[in-house]
Amino acid sequence: MKKIGILFGKENSFPQAFIQRVNEKGIKDITAEAVTIDIVEQAKPTDYAVIIDRISQDVPFYRAYLKNAAITGTAVINNPFWWSADEKFFNNALAVNVGVPVPKTVILPSSFRPDDTDENSFRNLKLPMNWDKMFESIGFPAYMKPHSGGGWKSVYRVNDPEDLWAKHAETGQLVMMLQEEIQFKEYFRCYVLGTDNVHI
Numbered sequence: 001m002k003k004i005g006i007l008f009g010k011e012n013s014f015p016q017a018f019i020q021r022v023n024e025k026g027i028k029d030i031t032a033e034a035v036t037i038d039i040v041e042q043a044k045p046t047d048y049a050v051i052i053d054r055i056s057q058d059v060p061f062y063r064a065y066l067k068n069a070a071i072t073g074t075a076v077i078n079n080p081f082w083w084s085a086d087e088k089f090f091n092n093a094l095a096v097n098v099g100v101p102v103p104k105t106v107i108l109p110s111s112f113r114p115d116d117t118d119e120n121s122f123r124n125l126k127l128p129m130n131w132d133k134m135f136e137s138i139g140f141p142a143y144m145k146p147h148s149g150g151g152w153k154s155v156y157r158v159n160d161p162e163d164l165w166a167k168h169a170e171t172g173q174l175v176m177m178l179q180e181e182i183q184f185k186e187y188f189r190c191y192v193l194g195t196d197n198v199h200i
Helices: 014-024 060-071 088-097 131-138 161-168
Strands: 002-007 030-034 050-053 075-077 105-108 142-146 156-158 176-180 191-193 197-199
Touching: 002 014, 014 030, 050 060, 060 075, 088 105, 088 176, 105 131, 131 176, 142 161, 156 161
Parallel strands: 002 030, 002 050, 050 075
Antiparallel strands: 105 176, 142 156, 142 176, 191 197
16 A cells, blocks of 8 residues: 655644545545654665655754655655745746746845844945845835745735834844735646656
8 A cells, every 4th residue: 555645733624625635536555644744764664655744844853754755656746955045035046047927126234134144244245235226126015024934924015114113023033035916816736747847
């Protein structure tokens, strides 16, 4: 029996719906379930042929587990090795370069300096930055969100520069990005399988 596991956190709808849908299909020798993790020993395979990852971006222990699973033969979706390079700001830049329209976006330095840094660590940063030009390009209202991460954590709608400064002060050491607001009526989530099959 080949098992498909789904690793998830706070979300309650998609994981259970996915498990139910796979099992309803009644494919011989294939079953789906929520991943169960006990002892994780290096180079020891899991019980899963496939694991769908919905939470390791928030739990480093799960990322380590998934990398170990991948190296021992489990197909892991989303690729846990890509995580360190996979961030919103990079993905937006990539999208622009391949012709996918995305909201105009700029990256902002963190409100508080990272640990073990001082003013000398930022000698290459032009201060003050050209905030007026940035605001003119992005416009208001806009969204400020971490350049990396997910789950709608630390996402702010900002109405003007003063609102941005007040909310930016709440973000600590997070590197944020400021993004043009796009009004939309429909939202689609796309899953890409391999390099040529996209399911909406």
